[in-house]
Amino acid sequence: MSYHWNWGVLLSPVSTGEPTTYLGWLISGLGVTVSVSLVAWVIALVAGSFFGVLRTMPNKRLAAIGTVYVAIFRNIPLIVQFFIWYLVVPELLPASAGNWLKQLPPGVQFFSASIVCLGLFTSARVCEQVRSGIEALPRGQRAAGLAMGFTEWQTYRYVLLPVSYRIIVPPLTSEFLNIFKNSAVASTIGLLDLSAQARQLVDYTAQTYESFIAVTLAYVLINLVVMNLMRWLERRTRLPGYIGGK
Structure with missing residues (x-):
């Protein structure tokens, strides 16, 4: 099979007439991927922590x-959840709220549905990490907090969660990486993220290998940044006597 390599296509102006290059499309998609993933991660961490405490x-x-909560969001495939949030949820809301959502610009609809779906899907996994971190602590810690006069919620806030979060930094790193990779599924509802821009580049240039090699390198770069950030966080927060502590 003969293939004509042309890396210069990335710097060529796009054929749609937009004032950008094909590389600009990929950079734009990278920005969308990072934005969606970071906002969704905040939702996942907050909701996952809340339901992890409940468990x-x-x-x-x-x-x-x-x-x-965990059973629902872990047992429904991610791609199905994307279509539920984008197509079904607006129809289930009161007419005024549903119409308001459907009248938003398409890009806002795609972005909103993506962050909510990705955030709640990942929160179910974070929930299990938080639960396992809390249950890994000696039972005496809860009893000590209550004996000091803390309420149940204060015991979680000041005693259990600060320690359990430090224990679960490694598995949270895995979930943080997964949320960037899972964001690629958002392209199925129309979000122009990194993977969607790559497919669009292929449609306009037919340079398949250049497009997906560039996207692969972008995802590798994201993973390297996240892993180094979380490795630094783990070193800064480790506790002596616990996993990873000295």
Whole structure:
């Protein structure tokens, strides 16, 4: 098979008449991927922490709520959840809210549905990491917090969570990386992220290898930045006597 390599195509002006190059398309997609992933990660960390705490509460009803939440978001395929949030949820909302959502610019609709879907999907996995971190602590820590006069929530806030977060930095790193990779699925609902821009570049130039090699390198760069950032965070937050501590 003969293939004509042409890396210069990345610097060529796009044929749509836009004042940019094909490399500019990829950089724009990279910005969308990073933005969606970071906002979704905030949602995942907040929601995952909340439901992770619920899963370890002595109250069985609260623990059951956390269990049902995890079961729902972990057992429905991610691509299905994207279409549910983009197509189904606006129809289930009150007419005024649904119409308002559907009248937003398409780019805003794609972005909003993507961050909510990706954030909640990942939060179910973060929830399990938080739960495992809390349950890995000695039971005496909870008892000590309550004995000092803390309420149940204060015990979690000041005693259990500060320690459990330090323990679960390595698995959280994996989830943080996954959220960048899973963001590529958002292109199925129309979000022009990095992978979508790569496919668009192929459609206009037919330079398949150059497009996807460039995208692969971009994802590798993201992963390297995230891993080094989380490795630094792990060193800064490790506790003596626990996993990773000296």
